[in-house]
Amino acid sequence: MVLARSEVTGRQGRARRARGTATRLALMALPLAFFALFFAYPVAAIVGRGLKDGGRWQLGRAGEVLSDPDVLHVLWFTVWQAAASTGLTLLIALPGAYVFARFEFPGKKLLRSVVAVPFVLPTVVVGSAFLALVGRGGVLDDLWGVRLDTSVWAILLAHVFFNYAVVVRTVSGLWGQLDPRQEEAARVLGASRWGAWRRVTLPALGPAVAAAALMVFLFTFTSFGVVQILGGPTFSTLEVEIYRQTADFLDLPTAAVLTLLQFAAVLALLALHAWTVRRREAALTLVDPAQTVRRPRGAGQWALLWGTLVVIVLLLVVPLAVLIERSFAGPDGYGFTFYRALQSAASMDSTFAVAPLNALWNSLAYGAAATLIALVVGGLAAAALTKRGGRLVRGFDALLMLPLGVSAVTVGFGFLITLDEPPLDLRSSWWLVPLAQALVGVPFVVRTMLPVLRAVDERLREAAAVLGASPWRVWREVDLPLVRRALLVAAGFAFAVSLGEFGATVFIARPDNPTLPVAVARLLGRAGELNYGQAMALSTILMVVCAGALLALERIRTDQSGEF
Amino acid sequence: MAEHADPADEALLRLDGVTVRFRTGQPPALDAVGLSVAAQEIVCVLGPSGSGKSTLLRVVAGLQAADAGRVFLEGRDQSGVPTHRRGVGLMFQDHQLFPQRDVGGNVAFGLRMRGASRAEQERTVAELLDLVGLPGAQRRAVAALSGGEQQRVALARALAPRPRLLMLDEPLGQLDRGLRERLVVELRRVFGELGTTVLAVTHDQGEAFALADRVVVMQEGRIAQSGTPLEVWQRPATEFVARFLGFDNVVEATVRGGAADTPWGKAPVPDGTPDGPCRLLVRPAGVGITAAADGLPCTVAARTFRGTHVALLLQPDTGPQVEAACALRDAPQDGESVGVTFAAEDVVVLNR
């Protein structure tokens, strides 16, 4: 009798666990469908078309391509420069992350916004600005006769320029919430300052640092514009090669093999990442970051602060300043010539000469839509992944990162041949652009939110449940307030990525709705001082908009956290 | 074994054969546990860490699914009822206050979840903060509270939604001794005033005996003994319970005709004790000190001052050491030779 009853409730226990799985699957349904439809299917279709010639799989092609010494050279350079760029970025940006996490100083908010600006600028703009700094006739050339263009150093420095914010913003968010008393405890236990940092803080920061490093590696591994502009024709990454084979030669078989190669590399990378995170991730005691921030004390801390400021100025501000300078340096000395020309672009009576204000609104509208999609999809995915689970969950985790490792041209051409029939004939739809941009934004949302969500003590959620909060209320009342900061950072990243996205947008944006980067690239593609100056002016506007959006985000953030 | 005077049907909480197994192949965390708690009763589950007592609370709260068995609240089977609909309160060991909310926000949380009006929330929060001795603390940040204050806020938060059953996980575990003793008294007062039914778990026998109407001792996922604090204290059911309570005078014995043969010689046993071999406990209070000639000859091996009495460790010529408790002025010196006698009322025959 007792046995029989146990049998029944045993089944109920299993049913409860099954319900947990069901909830998770329900949360995953939308992200999964999103990725299946707007990523996996288009990419599989274009790769499939490349590998399947005349209805038969052409796998021999893979061997041919992979044994080509040119391809091997490209592969080696891709890996090498990505590793070097990531290392250099971490080395330069981690002290910056500490400064932003722990120190209070005037102008901090402004600076936080400034460091994020490069990240969202289109590579074509940054490339020109960087050339003006380290290139021939650039600032360094003028002062010391130092030229770095067409050397690998220019590429590495530009990668640091782009990705500084990725490390600073990803790591300092968590760092500011780590309880400094833990490090103090280690110091009391006899650890040196460095030892305490290495044994207590570094492991706690591990997931965030790993996530940031992974992102930087992915960005630089798939680097396209920077390598092309600064590296000259001699340096080529896998991404550049895929682009050429697809867009220029329409050699889909070769492109497919290279895409798969890049895919394999990215997957290996993600597996490595998952492994390190699993080893290191632990429930952390998080505190209000306001408690850990203070003014620097002592010569060492002031030196660190000033050192960081100098790095930011030299590496981030100067190239941007060159850009601004060029936008004002008109034919008759400094002035607003190019800005005025932007306004009168319509007077050329050209159908597609879109006034800059329009490109700006287009960018903002696309950005808002893309951010919304990325937040919904990424937020649901992060919620589903919060509780650690089996292989399936980890697989899903990795899946979300894949779009970062796939060429925009592969996705763009994939869209072209898949989303071409009702009910999904999106090829000329306005929504195609934000959807493509959100694809890149989702990994940011997940990567930024997941470490914080997982760091929330599970018993805090249980405490809320016992007090009568349904799972949804638990998320709203416990998780959301604690991850609000991460959520805003994620939203900022998604928005910024969308503002700066160029590779996919240039294919699919309608000509009467160009985004700012597309408009800039068009202007740069034409001869004449006027066009070039307008490109610089438009880039400056883009820069100001990004900085403004990021600064606004900083404000919202403090206002809301002040509520509690 | 866990039978109580009240019929099980009238129990507010009843556990029926609850089993939880975290990993197959390992012993279960809870092994067919049956337990009832009557309305307004304060029950304390006592056991060493790892005995499954926290798991017990989590099963009742619905935070942990049982692999077998059922939980009834007011006679209703709780299988499939999610945590937030069970109407129980749980105070976590380390309080788990919501760091981003102030004291008032923490206490009002459960009321908000039940859709209470703002006025009702404010009134209840004020009443409860008065009750736990923190009047007017609504706007204070939880991070700025001392351990004891956090504990009171956690209590107020758990009480606010008027749960039909309040569960406490090591409620006083992290507090210092003086505070703990004061709070035990306060807790009993508060529970009494509100008529709350309480299921607490602790590893501290002092806490359990001070707080509980009834104590349940757990051992490796099973209930070893259940009874009033006095019953458990005076008549530990098993050697495990005896030793867990700090009684070490446990020896192998054979009962024959109203007396037991022990390594210390003959000892009296309570009336009606059946003949045969058994394990025998002599509570230290039942060990009498006499002149060396009048009892079992022993040497005083150690004496420890315990405030109200002195604990003695006595070494007989043969057999294991004997623990004794005696008044300060009667206590012999270290190394002194004394005689030992056993009082029948303090000799307990233990279940195997």
Next chain:
Amino acid sequence: MSTTRRITVTALAVAAGMTALAACGSGGSGGKDPKTVTLVSHDSFNVSKSVLAEFTEQTGYKVDVLKGGDAGKAVNQAILSKGNPQGDVFFGIDNTLLSRGLKEGIFTPYQAKGLERVPDELQLDKAEHRVTPVDYGDTCVNYDRAYFAAHKIAPPETFDDLLKPEYKGLLVTENSATSSPGLAFQLGTIAAYGESGWQEYWKKLKANGVEVVDGWEQAYNERFSGSAAGKGKGDKPLVVSYASSPPVEVLGKKPEPEEAPTGVATGTCFRQIEFAGLLKGAKNEKGGKALLDFLLSKQFQEDVPLQMFVNPARKDAKVPELFTKYGEKIDKPQTVAPETITKNREQWIKQWSSLVLK
């Protein structure tokens, strides 16, 4: 298309709960409305609003324009979406890409009105009329007048001139693999020296210090000393650009100068002819034909120079003064047959890359 694929797409769409989005998307796509004709083109396509408005007035068709990156990418996209095109008419396939498009069969033949006024040498598909020539332009070496005046050297005129010692280290060109003018320049040398001789020419050009950058923007805006954008900081007085670049340098300058600051080495030009064609599977074939006629109309042809900086295909179209005054007429441009280009394109680029870049 296959039923399985349709089912897959439908199922996924429903699963995503994105039917609303999809409906919104398909509602927005062009080509369904018989009063709209969709033109697919590359990024450089441009036309005056007033001219387009005239077309709508004359025919009742609204024009919807979709752009798909640079010329090469736009053509490749059109090839990929063969049979289910994004629009009705494609504009912007040039003679370097033409035979690829013709081979893939993405066009429906149509003889546009006004074709008789287009010179024969521009009509590369005269037999079948699958494509209609619309404009042409030349890629040539541009020179910085100020530099050569200051150094009292005559600017180069021919490919051979570029090998002379006085021009050592002065020329910057673009990567054939990534840049359309770069490839055009290479094709010019292939036309001039033949399939057997061009590699030898490039070896010498390399020995004479030719510099290669990836894109036209970089070459012209950053490296060329004659472009206003370079602010005189560029150190290369010779660059591979367009025959129309000198007039564009003058555009918007006040007061108007006597001559353009840059000039064209007229013996180094390669001609690119741009074509338009009716896409196979067009939803609005009638409107597409009307649009093709319009592309050869006098209004559109005369709008072309200032919008796209190329020359109109029609002999009788008037070219604005800016081009007659500051531009140079290229009489004997180099050309290579489209079939030959398509056949050898990849191999030539590969050979060029290992010859020049390594």
